Amino acid sequence: MQSENPKAALIAALQKAVGASNLKVGGDVPEAALRDWSDEQGGVPLALATPRDTAAVAAVLKLCHEFSTPVVPQGGRSGLAGGAVPSEGAVLLSLAGLDSIEEIDTGSGLMVVGAGCVLQRIQEAAHEAGFFFPLDLGARGSCQIGGNIATNAGGNRVIRYGMTRDLVLGLEVVLADGTILSMMNRMPKNNAALDLKHLFIGSEGTLGVITGAVLKLHPGVGGANAALVAVPDFQAAAGLLRHAQRTLSGRTTAFELMWNDYYQAVLAETGQRAPVTRDHPIYALVEMQGADPDGDRPVFEGMLESAFEAGLISDAAVAQSQREVETFWSLRDGIAEILSRRAPTINFDVSVPLSRIGDCVEEIRAALAAAFPALQVIFFGHAGDSNIHLVAGPISEIDPTGHRIEKTVYEIIRTYGGSVSAEHGIGLHKKPWLAYSRSENELAMLRQMKASLDPKGILNPGKVL
Amino acid sequence: MQSENPKAALIAALQKAVGASNLKVGGDVPEAALRDWSDEQGGVPLALATPRDTAAVAAVLKLCHEFSTPVVPQGGRSGLAGGAVPSEGAVLLSLAGLDSIEEIDTGSGLMVVGAGCVLQRIQEAAHEAGFFFPLDLGARGSCQIGGNIATNAGGNRVIRYGMTRDLVLGLEVVLADGTILSMMNRMPKNNAALDLKHLFIGSEGTLGVITGAVLKLHPGVGGANAALVAVPDFQAAAGLLRHAQRTLSGRTTAFELMWNDYYQAVLAETGQRAPVTRDHPIYALVEMQGADPDGDRPVFEGMLESAFEAGLISDAAVAQSQREVETFWSLRDGIAEILSRRAPTINFDVSVPLSRIGDCVEEIRAALAAAFPALQVIFFGHAGDSNIHLVAGPISEIDPTGHRIEKTVYEIIRTYGGSVSAEHGIGLHKKPWLAYSRSENELAMLRQMKASLDPKGILNPGKVL
Incomplete structure (x- = not known):
């Protein structure tokens, strides 16, 4: 038949x-x-x-x-x-049918889940068990943990907790030919030969299908201290990050930068009150989560005071409540409204070595202004993780396919040794630009892995490579 | 010719x-x-x-x-x-000839090194630059970073900073045929396709030769608070760990357990004073590094007090100075003297899910006592990382090859879903036991990777597989 x-x-x-x-x-x-x-x-x-x-x-x-x-x-x-x-x-x-939370082992600080579990459900289950699952992104209510792992999702608190990869202890994967490869390790330390799970984390479904995972849970969090600060320039921002990291003993949970263009745009589009005046070149949202935010406040405020004395901060607003912490975050999350107002836009997700972010942003800004004088561009991002997002648009009258704008930006990213995808992955969208961030030998090795693990090329064909 | x-x-x-x-x-x-x-x-x-x-x-x-x-x-x-x-x-x-520290990028918090750099030199260079490179192990004065990466070395502070893998941003590797594969990424976030460096971290020289690396630096540390505490049983120890992790907002930098047999042995062999009395079943060394150890002390002591009230601690000695922190560590490091006095010994390096460590230790203890009544065994380890070390010996009169003792221990580790190597790797020594911790499908995948990356089998033949 x-x-x-x-x-x-x-x-x-x-x-x-x-x-x-x-x-x-x-x-x-x-x-x-x-x-x-x-x-x-x-x-x-x-x-x-x-x-x-x-x-x-x-x-x-x-x-x-x-x-x-x-x-x-x-x-x-x-x-x-x-x-x-x-x-x-x-x-x-x-994978939506594999949506069970199979086990929460509170003694080991881990959770065993099916790939189809929605992220928010995992966050809530961790919270109920007295833990914290730190992966968080806008799609939390619909994205599934298997997809988060397959794309090595990032998010806002990578600076403290790492990428999705760093939250995965064990993995179950089905290979192209239907072989079930169970690697459901439960130990933070396991050097019994190569850690094969890393072949699949971030492979975007091209090397195997993730069906389950053992997730690492972090200790429960009571709340956060946060400040929205203005800094005189990027060097000061980088200095503030180092100062905060040292003074807070690595407890900085977010370090988000917003350049003035972004700050002006988000205030205009959302109608929010400006926590600090609008005339500074760069703003930083600095956050420190902890078990006891009230107890932590003196250390957090002391960090800000010494930064001010050192000239790293020009102005600051310190959140006086958990609600105000959320208000500060709403400035950062206001990007959603900007995007809908300015559509169609190109939303870049790039990274460059942290020390070079300032120069790179100015170079991109100048290059885009020269080539596309009418184009609106705003800069922001998870700078503590080397990740810049920039939004260019509306593009419909200027470069409808977006290709010329993309080329302008990615050419610069390439000269900085940066990545064309910090956290979103390659998929179909970034395929034309992958070679800007990976050498010929790396691309050859990626193809070799694909040929070895999926010789018939049936898994998510045409994606990534 | x-x-x-x-x-x-x-x-x-x-x-x-x-x-x-x-x-x-x-x-x-x-x-x-x-x-x-x-x-x-x-x-x-x-x-x-x-x-x-x-x-x-x-x-x-x-x-x-x-x-x-x-x-x-x-x-x-x-x-x-x-x-x-x-x-x-x-x-x-x-790789000893590739021993240069090529760059310290303080703005990005990273260091670029040759594979032959000795770990201690990297630690010192990081310290001089105001940072902290947290990987630390007894061989620090002679081990090279390339070997640390090739074996994914662990050590004492994995609970806070992760394994060597977690400290590697980028890698340069030479493949079996001499191809140079440069993956010298400098960004914490880079999802431009699969992260190929993980193929080589922990591969023990069987898949490629590591020649250079980009290392992640952590913020500088001012000192530590530490306590040596006695706990009534393993459940209390696990509860204390969770309590410490939560109360200290994840800042616990070490959580070392010493069972009574170890504690008695180290006091006897080293002649040190006992910080707490010798009659408790388990002792824990709890450490919290930080920028300002004096400022952190109230939180640390408050954590111990509430643990005492909750019945998680029976007795405690709190270090009153950095020197006393080192004294507590010398109890843990005293293993070196025990090993030389008891030689020949078998030094196990195993891991099991944290919640099951207590049961596993008791099961191993009972099995060894039944099979080898004259054998001395002591239990200790990086319990916060799920890693137990146990030392059995002298073995010369009991089981000269050690094989029967190993089999007794590893059979139990297998039933707990544990690992025969938490941090030392497989090499030649653990090859007979690898299948106790990896499934047939995992072993097949390891062989497949080996065949793909080293088709002639010239790289470190006979090791691991």
Whole structure:
């Protein structure tokens, strides 16, 4: 039968593998499964499978491997790089059915979860158990932990807690041929040979499908001290970061920079009150979470005072309550409103070595102003993690495809030894620029890994490489 | 000529590649290069090459690849698993010539080093620049950072700063065929495709030769608060750890447990004064480093007081000075004297999920007592990182090869889902036990990576797998 109609045979076999109710075929595939948060356009998929356990995921992959049919793994589809959009004729493999929190081991400070668990549920479960799961991003209510791991998601508090990679103790992955590779390690220290999980963290579904994980939990947090400060220039901002890191003994949980263009824009677009005056070149949101924010306040304020005396700070507003901490964050989160007002925009997610961020921003600003005088650009980002976001747009009248603007920015990022993707990943969106941040030998090694782990090339084809 | 005498041809070519003064052949290979800190016996090497730069390392590998000759990379040869002992007929490749600190970027908080840099020099250079490089282990004065990275070294402060892996931003590696793979990333956030450096961190020289690294520096530390406390049982110890982590907002820099057998032994062997009485089942060394240890003291002492009230602590001695902090550590470091008095011993380096350490220790203790009634065993370790060390011996009259004792311990570790190597690596020493901690599918994947990256099998053959 297979030789007569392989598609029909595959569909029949998939129905058997996952159960008919867990397979949508052709026009029954829901509209939402056809796109993610990027503007990337995909192909028409063959079907959408939503297996309910790891064995069923393995069965789907084994079948697709036999039939040499592409597989596109999907989590919450909140990625910004197009990593989850369908390939033509692919089987979409949703992990939403693997959504159980299997165990919270409070004695070991870890949680065992299925890949389909929504991030916010994990955050809440950790909190209820007296712990803190620090990964946090705007899509928390819909993104799934498997997708967070597959893209090595970043977020606001990487400076203190690391990327998603640093929160993963163990992993369960299904390989391209359906082999289940369980690496569900529960120990912070385990040097029994190479740590294979790193082959899959950040691989964007191209080397295996993540089905479960052991997550590291951090101690519970009582609240935060925070300040919005103005600094005279980037050198002062970098000096303030070092000063804060040292004085607070590494407890800085966020160090977000907002250049004046961003600060003006967010105040204008959101109508918020300015915590400090609008005439400074750069603003920093500095936060220190802790068990006892009231007890920590003298140290935090002392850090600000000595920074002021050292000329690292020109002006500062210190949050007087947890609510005011949130108000300061709303300035940073106001980017969402700017984006909707200025659409279509290009939203860059780049990183350069921290000490060079100031020069790099000025070089990009000058280059864009010279090439596109009418273009609005605002700069901000997780500077403590070397990550700058810049938003350019609206672009519709200036560079409708965005390609020339992107080239201008990425050419500069390349000269700084920077990355074209700090945290969003490559997906489809950044593929044209990957070689700006990776050498020929690195690209060759990436292709070699792909060939070794997915020799038929069925896993998320066309993404990343 | 090669077909007539390939060994002579290889030696001539190596001399040309690294310079005659950087190649020792046959009997000229120094005695010290034939062994490491393990008791593993190696073969007779062909030569010892000490290239002075990455290009020369690449030339050595290219030649050995052409001649299908094994290569054994060597750092400070302080490994405890035999990863650096010679294979028969191998070219020993010392990285000692790549010993420069190339750059300290204080603005970015990073250091660029050659693989041959001795750890202590890196620690000192970081300190002089106002930073802290937290990796620390007994071999600090001779071990090289390349070896630390190749073995993903652990140490005492993993609970706060992570393993060596967590301190590596970028890596330069030479592949088996001499290809130089530069991944000298300087950004904490870089998601431009898979992070390939993790293929080499912890690979023990079997997948590539590390030649350089970008290291992450932590903020400078002013000193520490520390206490030696007695706890009523393991559950209390685990509760104390959680309490300390929460109350100190994650600033616990060490949480070392010493069971009563260890405590008695170290006091007897070193003649030190007992900071708390000798009649408690378990002792914990709790440390919190910080910028301002005097300022931090109230929080640290408050943590101990509330732990006492909660019944987590039975007795405590709090260090009154930095010197007393060191005195407490000398109890932990006294293991060196115990080892030399009790030789020959078996020194286990295992990990199990933290919540199960107490049960696991008691099960091992009972099993060893039943099988080897005359055997002395002491338990201690980096319990905050799930890592237990136990020392069994002298073994000469009881189990001279140690195999039966090892089997007894590792059988139990296996049932706990633990690791036969928490931090020392596999090398030659743990090879017989690797399958106790890795599944068949994991071992198959390890072999697949080896075949892909080193198809001729020249890199550190016979180690790990």
